[in-house]
Amino acid sequence: MGGQRKSIDCRDYPSEKNCSLKISGTEDEVLDAAVEHAVSAHRHENSPELRDQIKSMLKDESD
Numbered sequence: 815m816g817g818q819r820k821s822i823d824c825r826d827y828p829s830e831k832n833c834s835l836k837i838s839g840t841e842d843e844v845l846d847a848a849v850e851h852a853v854s855a856h857r858h859e860n861s862p863e864l865r866d867q868i869k870s871m872l873k874d875e876s877d
């Protein structure tokens with residue numbers, strides 16, 4: 815660990831908004847930002863399940 819960045823890319827999860835947002839950073843940073851984004855932009859309900867679901871969707875950043 816230490817410095818490994820994670821990312822999540824909305825383009826991998828097509829939605830009615832055709833969202834192209836990509837978020838990268840530490841796991842906690844990405845999780846916080848992605849949960850906020852999912853709630854505000856995609857009208858998901860903010861719940862522990864949503865956070866778990868997003869966590870399972872994170873990918874390792876190669877750079």
Ligand SMILES: [Zn+2]
Pocket residue numbers: 824833834835851855856
């Ligand atoms: Zn999005």
